[in-house]
Amino acid sequence: MSNLELEVLGQDDAAACCSPMVREPLGEDAAVDLAKMFKALSDPVRLRLLSLIASYEGGEACVCDLTGPFDVSQPTISHHLKVLREAGLVDSERRGTWVYYWVLPAALAKLSALLQTPTGESG
Amino acid sequence: MSNLELEVLGQDDAAACCSPMVREPLGEDAAVDLAKMFKALSDPVRLRLLSLIASYEGGEACVCDLTGPFDVSQPTISHHLKVLREAGLVDSERRGTWVYYWVLPAALAKLSALLQTPTGESG
DNA sequence: GTCTTGTTTCGACATCTATCGATACAGCGA
DNA sequence: TCGCTGTATCGATAGATGTCGAAACAAGAC
Numbered sequence A, B: 001m002s003n004l005e006l007e008v009l010g011q012d013d014a015a016a017c018c019s020p021m022v023r024e025p026l027g028e029d030a031a032v033d034l035a036k037m038f039k040a041l042s043d044p045v046r047l048r049l050l051s052l053i054a055s056y057e058g059g060e061a062c063v064c065d066l067t068g069p070f071d072v073s074q075p076t077i078s079h080h081l082k083v084l085r086e087a088g089l090v091d092s093e094r095r096g097t098w099v100y101y102w103v104l105p106a107a108l109a110k111l112s113a114l115l116q117t118p119t120g121e122s123g
Numbered sequence C: 001g002t003c004t005t006g007t008t009t010c011g012a013c014a015t016c017t018a019t020c021g022a023t024a025c026a027g028c029g030a
Numbered sequence D: 001t002c003g004c005t006g007t008a009t010c011g012a013t014a015g016a017t018g019t020c021g022a023a024a025c026a027a028g029a030c
Helices: A001-017 A028-040 A042-055 A072-084 A105-114 B001-013 B029-042 B044-053 B073-084 B106-113
Strands: A060-062 A090-093 A098-103 B060-062 B089-096 B096-101
Touching: A028 A060, A028 A072, A028 A105, A028 B029, A028 B044, A028 B060, A042 B029, A042 B073, A060 B044, A072 A090, A072 B029, A072 B073, A098 A105, A105 B106, B029 B073, B029 B106, B044 B060, B044 B073, B044 B096, B073 B089
Parallel strands: none
Antiparallel strands: A060 A098, A090 A098, B060 B096, B089 B096
């Protein structure tokens, strides 16, 4: 019971990690972590993969569904999926022959919150 | 008068550009454009530069304020600022000897909206 | 165990990128 | 115009990255 309580407190601490980057200067360590995630999003194929995965009914897609819509080879798709996974933007699970991928909403929400601008200032 | 009205309508059209990428699959052209912006954000120094610029009183900073806080040379700072500017994330203006940079909130807002996840789903 | 399908990893390669010091350019005051 | 400060560009370099086909690995059916 006491171990469970400690874990919950730990999660609370971790949740207080991101405010808009325009509010106060980013630290070096935070910038390194965030740059990794943005780098994962900096390729058109990977952006489209992420979007396609998330758009699927049920919010997940099998790799076999992902190799057709792109003009790159299957190993390249695998490579891109690995980059997304290692950046913490998606997770995956093997179910028999097939491997399924899904987007991690918390990671996107973190980046979205980071890029928030002060309310009402849209240009 | 009629020309002004057309321009206003044009701006209204441009504002209706971004919905969350998790909602429906991104197209190829949109992905290429967006990847460029994410690529600009994929370097730790550039992230910190963007954040520092936006955090300044008045929302803008002179290059002379930006060369000190980083462990890279002045030409490297210039190069990074150029990348940010060409990605449409910042704009700049020379005022005599000094060059000032400021963040373009609409660009950040566009990316933030793109990364929005369905309300209430944070993990 | 063999064969098949699906997926990941490997190695090579062309291209891209962050960084540097040197240099060119921009602006100002005397 | 000259000398100075501030900034952008240039050319070179080492390291990173997207892509491919081949090979290795994972799982299922017979």
